Amino acid sequence: DTGVSQDPRHKITKRGQNVTFRCDPISEHNRLYWYRQTLGQGPEFLTYFQNEAQLEKSRLLSDRFSAERPKGSFSTLEIQRTEQGDSAMYLCASSLDGGSRSGNTIYFGEGSWLTVV
């Protein structure tokens, strides 16, 4: 069990550029979540997948954001035409089926820091 892995850990980009983050969940976990965390705030839910199906999206996930999990394993989160307000830490998490409502723990990665200049 190597835990949830995220790449890159840090990304600095110019406003208007596109960025992509990758998340590798714990191998047997079929649920994968994306959260965003800004300074001084708790993590905010963006979206989650059950295997390859994207089951829920937050209102925070504007049309510039897209997440995929093509084979039900790793996931990518792409932000197009980045804005300064996108600067945040993007956290990926995973869990067994049913998520925490079934008592299963949601495990978080170490996050990907995005700075838009």
Added chain:
Amino acid sequence: AQSVTQLGSHVSVSEGALVLLRCNYSSSVPPYLFWYVQYPNQGLQLLLKYTSAATLVKGINGFEAEFKKSETSFHLTKPSAHMSDAAEYFCAVIGGSSTLTFGKGTMLLVSP
């Protein structure tokens, strides 16, 4: 609908003193409740969770929390603070949703 309120953005204690971090929740259905800890530049680590079994929950690193339905609270305590406990602590709830809703966090500062 579900939400969490953490009272106090910063809590300062001396090493060896009692730690008390407050969390109140709102949920339209019986909730599951969690405490996570975040060290600088790291992700979140689960400390403990309440999933409708025993109301007093013990977690890692000597932390525990008690679910009190009448007070809609889930406060986190530790009898004796250690310097290594300095971190940010997040309370989270799952109520009617399938996903965690977090509070804004409480930074715990431990002085020698």
